[in-house]
Amino acid sequence: MRALLAMPAGLPCRMFDADQLARLHTLTGLDPEHTVPALAAAPDQELAEVEVLITGWGSSPVDAAALARMPRLRAIVHTAGTVRFVVTDAVWERGDVLVTSATEANAVPVAEFTLAQILxxxxxxxxxxxxxxxTRRHRAALPEAGLGNHGGVVGLIGASRIGALVAELLRPFDLEVLITDPFASAERVAALGATKVEPRELYARSDVVSLHAPDVPSTQGMVSRELLALMQDGATFVNTARPALVDVDALRDEVVSGRLAAVLDVHDDLAENDPLWDAPLASITPHIAGSQGNELHRMGAAALEEVHRLVHGEPPRYPVDGSARDVSA
Incomplete structure (x- = not known):
């Protein structure tokens, strides 16, 4: 099966370790040192023989012009999460190209990061x-009431793949988990070890509220001033999803005042002089919840498994639904 690393030079060595690259070569015969950063610049003969494109961050879009030069293309195996920047409508309209994504693998470190922040x-x-x-002094008095992870309440906004995984990771702890998600049944939420509630109850009862919803028009601004105001004094808001889902002005007011704490791993629109940067109760990290360093090899392993399944005629493990036109980590 002819495969091609259609990604920027240097990315394969980050996504795959040496053993994984060797297995890719064994399965497909591809040269791990050869990448095609831009499909438009690839030779016609090379693209004419390609059956599997292995893509990743920074890969060029597979548009109608590229597809016309790849008549034998059977699959696009994406080593990252969302495929929206690589897979165009032309791919879905052609109808015979399988698309897979490593979104499930990328969900793992995000959920792990979230668990750590919740605790x-x-x-x-x-x-x-x-x-x-x-003060540089230990407090003389006993710790204040309300501290600790015994009997606390955690609210998860969204039972997405990451939200569900966070709920699973929280099972061993003495915490009550609430989930609000209009698309998740009470039975599914209960199977995750949580209780389904309406948004207002979740915000009002939770010691920690963690956001795990997709960035679509209907969710933008869903974390509103009114809902943030329902949170208890001293509670923490965690965002590893997308900044557009939150009323940042309202969150800034709550955190800068000291009433709420916030853990923000996504914050694309913060100005350099935004008061949140210096707020004592704000933890601001540079989008590190997703796969970093050796964690990339987990996504590489997921892509490698999809290639193995293709070569051996087995169904894919994580196909992308063309009707959704997107997969987000």
Whole structure:
């Protein structure tokens, strides 16, 4: 089966370790050192023989012009999450090209990061660290009521693949988990070890609220000023999803005032002088929840499995539904 690494030079060595690249070569005969960053610049003969495109971050779009030069193309195996920047409508309209994504693999580190932040939030670590740095003294009195992860309440907005995985990771802990999601049944939520509630109840009861919803027109601004105002004093809001889902002005007011804490791993629109940067109760990280470093090899392994299945005539594990036209991590 002829395969091609249609991605920027250097990316294969980041996505795949040496053993994985060797297995790719064994399965398809491709040269791990040869990449095609731009399909438009590839020789006609090379594209005419391609059956599988292996794509990733920075890959050029597979448009109608590229498809016309790849009559034997059977599959696009994407090593990253969303395929929206690579797979165009022309691919779906052709109808005979399988598309797979490593979104499930990329969900794992996001869920792990979220779990860590939830447990730290239960200790109110941001507030306690700020107090300790300021006073440089241990508190003489007993810890304040409400601290800790025994009997706390965690609210998850969305039972997406990441939200569901976070719920699963929370099972071993003595925490009550609430989920709000209009598309998830109470039975499905219960199977995750959580309770389905309406948004207002989730915000009002939770010690930590974590956002796991997709960025679509209907969800933009869904975390509103009114809902944030329902959160308890000292509670923490965690966003590893998308910034557009949150009323940032409302969140800024709550965090800068010190009433709420926030963990923000996505924050594309923050100006350099935004007060959130210096707010003691704001943790702002540069989009590190998703796969980093050696975690990329998990996505490489997922893509490698899809190639293996193609070669051996087995059904894909993580096909992308063409009717959805997108997969987000």
């Amino acid at each position: 730290l939030a239960g200790k109110r670590s941001l507030a306690q660290e700020h107090r300790y740095r300021r």
